[in-house]
Amino acid sequence: MSLSQSAVIRMIATGLAIPFIGFGINAIFNPDRALAIFELPSPPADRVLVDSLMAVYGIRNIFIGFAVYAASFLGTSRSLGWTLIGASAVAFGDGAICWTHGHGQWGHWQYAPMFTLLGSVILGVFDGPWAFLMGKK
Template identity: 55%
Template structure:
């Protein structure tokens, strides 16, 4: 059986998708908690904290969008389209990790799951069939 036909790949993809949507909802509703995934905290200054909370909501909307795009590829697209969309989402996770790295913390959490997204996505594309 070619790797792209493994029944577990769409299940793994949907698990990642659900995480994106969950992270997005969390970022919108609980910005202070969402920052813990980056190992950051809200600034003490109220104006700065409000700005960071607003930016965290933007990050939340981005994650929900990625999740919905991935759900769409999973439901109405092909395994190949789902795979390439997962690979694109992994680039976002790698970028988040790089940004955290420049701040000295939080990068390990992002770089831990980004390669998994890349692997599952690559297998779904059929590149290893």
């Protein structure tokens, strides 16, 4: 059996939806705590704006979590793999934004490669030469 067909790998990938949903719920209901993840101060003058933007961020994360679940339970291995790689791009992007503020990037960059790696495994990148491009597993 090829690595991309492993049930354990697929379960791990599916489990990665949980942190996205958790971060999303946290951002909606506890925006100050979510800002702490980015290591950004909570500006008291723009409280309503910050809380609204954190809710938007939270909804985005919940969507990503549900997209991973949908791709895992209803889609193909290819859709799950590319969804995970897309989720890693979000984490890399969040880290890049934190980096422009001088700190907080490693809170995002530490797990983004894991999503890329698992997505690549599920796509079949490690199954053989060009298997993931040819759709062969």
